[in-house]
Amino acid sequence: MNWRVAKSLEILLADVNKYAPHRRKDSDGSIGDARHQAERTSDHNPYIVLNGIGIVRARDFTHAPETGFDAYAFAEMLRLNKDSRIRYIISNKKIASGAGGPSPWVWRAYNGSNPHDHHTHVSVTEDAAHFDDPREWNFSGMIEEVVKQAPLANSFVVPPATLRVGSRGDLVKKMQAGIGLKGADVDGFFGATITFPALKKFQAAHKPLDPDGICGPETWKVITAA
Numbered sequence: 001m002n003w004r005v006a007k008s009l010e011i012l013l014a015d016v017n018k019y020a021p022h023r024r025k026d027s028d029g030s031i032g033d034a035r036h037q038a039e040r041t042s043d044h045n046p047y048i049v050l051n052g053i054g055i056v057r058a059r060d061f062t063h064a065p066e067t068g069f070d071a072y073a074f075a076e077m078l079r080l081n082k083d084s085r086i087r088y089i090i091s092n093k094k095i096a097s098g099a100g101g102p103s104p105w106v107w108r109a110y111n112g113s114n115p116h117d118h119h120t121h122v123s124v125t126e127d128a129a130h131f132d133d134p135r136e137w138n139f140s141g142m143i144e145e146v147v148k149q150a151p152l153a154n155s156f157v158v159p160p161a162t163l164r165v166g167s168r169g170d171l172v173k174k175m176q177a178g179i180g181l182k183g184a185d186v187d188g189f190f191g192a193t194i195t196f197p198a199l200k201k202f203q204a205a206h207k208p209l210d211p212d213g214i215c216g217p218e219t220w221k222v223i224t225a226a
Contacts, residue, residue, distance in 0.1 A: 003046035003054035005030045006131035008085045008124050015137050016061055020069035026162040027062040027119035027217060043087065043123040050128055057087070057131050060119040065153035071120035072152060073145035078122065079105055080145075081138045085130045091120040100125065113208035118159060118217040163215040165192050175199070175215050178223035 005013075009030070017023070031044060041047070046054020063071035075091035082105055086098040095110040097103065110116065124131040146153075161167075163175055167190040176186045176195055179202035185194050196213045203209040206222045215223075 002052070003031060003056055005056045005059065006124050008131055008133050008135075009057070009059045009122065011134055012122065012137050013059060013061075015139065016069065016074070019139060019142070020064075020067065023067045023069035024062050024064035026159075027060060029060040029119075030058070031056050048126055050132075055128075055131060057126070058121060058123040060121050062119050063092075063117070063156070064158075065149075065156055066158055070146050070149050070153050073142065073149040075120040075122075076145045076149070077139065077142045078137075079107070080141055083137065085124045085133055087123040087125045089120065089122055090116045092117050098125065114218060159217040160220050162217070163190055165190055165196050165213070175220075175223060178226060 029044070031046065043058035044056060046056050048055045048057065061071050061074060062069070072092050075089050075094075075096075078086060078089055079096045082099070084099060088095055088097045088101055090110055090112075093110050093115045094107045096105055096107050098105070102108075160171055160174075163172055169188055172190050172195070173186050173188045175190075176188075176198075179198055181195065181198055185198075190196070199215060199219075200211045200213045203211040203213075203219060209219055209222060
């Protein structure tokens, strides 16, 4: 299916990048991975179709306080500003619904398999007039929330870089050894024939990791905990 991201979220992405032009983006995302695509109701999936094109109504924004973007403060700012386009926000083991959801604009515990501690998830409503609303987003209060969140941001441990097919270097060697490769296969090159399938096998054996062959924050957690 042809798909696109909701216009309101494209505006939000541009506003975030304007606010923090040098931020990390390794946990950013829009359309769902294989696990999300198996869940029809995930807002990362284009299950709503407009003029023959599927609409992705969710975006993830990397938590990168060391580069000037505190996604936890961002989530709290969005919650307090109560934009009518928001369906829900997930950030650091918490979820808050917009006006149409349960306990609107109140944080609740989030117990999903991904704690969203390396990114903040923003979903917009299913109504086209809202999800394609091109207004700029209100960032008032962002600086105040950054100040409030500073102790938590200061203690945040930056995850290793996300690795994909084509990545090279000592970090790739660390990942290769961590997923069980040995000898000449620990060569520092993330290739498609050996490292990629080995990583997918490792992820499949360590649920609830998504076996997508990408070594991101959740996979690194498992590797470094071994």
